[in-house]
Amino acid sequence: MSEIEQFITSELERLGLCTSVKNTQTLGGGCISQAALYATDNGDYFVKTNSDPQAKDWFAAESLALARINQAVPGFAPKPIHNHTRDRAYIVTEYVCMAKPNTSKTQKELGRLLVKLHTARPPPSDKDKFGFDVTSWCGTTTLDNSWTSDWLQFYKSQRLEPLLDQVKDQNKDVDRLGASLCARLEHWLGKDALGEVHPSLLHGDLWNGNMAARASDKSPLIYDPASFYGHYETEFGIMKMFGGFTQDCFDAYDDALINNTELELVDEGRQDRAIIYEAYHHLNHYAMFGGSYSSGFIDLIERLL
Incomplete structure (x- = not known):
């Protein structure tokens, strides 16, 4: 397990979102941040991380936007769960299995x-x-x-x-x-x-x-x-x-x-x-x-x- 995976695992446990992470899977598609699936004993989570100093603000804005979208149209976007604004920036949302639209x-x-x-x-x-x-x-x-x-x-x-x-x-x-x-x-x-x-x-x-x-x-x-x-x-x-x-x-x-x-x-x-x-x-x-x-x-x- 990489250093960032160890950090996110400890954070998911600290937040009470799980007691253990079973496995992780790197996800492609993004050109700015790094994305991964964290499969836990309490369900699956989607996590994005980024080392850019501005990333904490990116993820705070994204979390608010996802919340507003879901408030207007429930289920139209992944539900935001947590965004971290100190030291290492990350955002946690629900994980959704996707298909081509x-x-x-x-x-x-x-x-x-x-x-x-x-x-x-x-x-x-x-x-x-x-x-x-x-x-x-x-x-x-x-x-x-x-x-x-x-x-x-x-x-x-x-x-x-x-x-x-x-x-x-x-x-x-x-x-x-x-x-x-x-x-x-x-x-x-x-x-x-x-x-x-x-x-x-x-x-x-x-x-x-x-x-x-x-x-x-x-x-x-x-x-x-x-x-x-x-x-x-x-x-x-x-x-x-x-x-x-x-x-x-x-x-x-x-x-x-x-x-x-x-x-x-x-x-x-x-x-x-x-x-x-x-x-x-x-x-x-x-x-x-x-x-x-x-x-x-x-x-x-x-x-x-």
């Missing part, structure tokens, strides 16, 4: 549950504001979640502009198109275009690697959130970027949305907003990984402008 039934249910998630509103103290209780992260990108009452200003100054500043002078086309987009953003995200936007609870990083089906009943499961309260259409940016979500999912979402009085479907300009929200994730990946992700941002914004 490739059935029509799973995709349709995913669309319906996303609408239910998006009807969840901020805490009463921050009603009708965009942001989150704590700073969160999309990959390794810090998200400024300071509460703001205007969606246009939130998305411009707390999402797009920080990323554009981060990659400034690395690609002249990204700089030029990013500046043009921000200058004209009111055309697509202002109140004249969108009306009154009500903040929705978002997963925030819902690409196909962050969703699955429960092996037991094929119900959809989402995890590794970068949650905040924002315009519900924002969710689809990264869903469209990497694919893996079928038309069944999007059709079921729209059907449920139309029948939900708390969310408004604004058809006019929807495709343009989808481009803006997807372009953000290309820009974020360019900031994190560089390379060809710049071309994705450039192609999308040139199509828009």
Whole structure:
């Protein structure tokens, strides 16, 4: 047993989650943290660890996001059990056996549950504001979640502009198109275009690697959130970027949305907003990984402008 496995084993026992660990299994899929299954005499646990000094804050934000998702839609995400904020950072959640979410039934249910998630509103103290209780992260990108009452200003100054500043002078086309987009953003995200936007609870990083089906009943499961309260259409940016979500999912979402009085479907300009929200994730990946992700941002914004 490795040193980190010994540490986590002692922590699970200290927390009263088990009296002994039977075995551990390293799990793949993550590129930032290390994940493992801990099989114990009191059930199985999923544990993520990371030695980065900021990891304690990553895991605190993730734990809160998972709790909020489950509060809005019980069982839609793994239940958070504990996150450790001292010395070695880790997060413990329930372990869920997963399967590929490739059935029509799973995709349709995913669309319906996303609408239910998006009807969840901020805490009463921050009603009708965009942001989150704590700073969160999309990959390794810090998200400024300071509460703001205007969606246009939130998305411009707390999402797009920080990323554009981060990659400034690395690609002249990204700089030029990013500046043009921000200058004209009111055309697509202002109140004249969108009306009154009500903040929705978002997963925030819902690409196909962050969703699955429960092996037991094929119900959809989402995890590794970068949650905040924002315009519900924002969710689809990264869903469209990497694919893996079928038309069944999007059709079921729209059907449920139309029948939900708390969310408004604004058809006019929807495709343009989808481009803006997807372009953000290309820009974020360019900031994190560089390379060809710049071309994705450039192609999308040139199509828009």
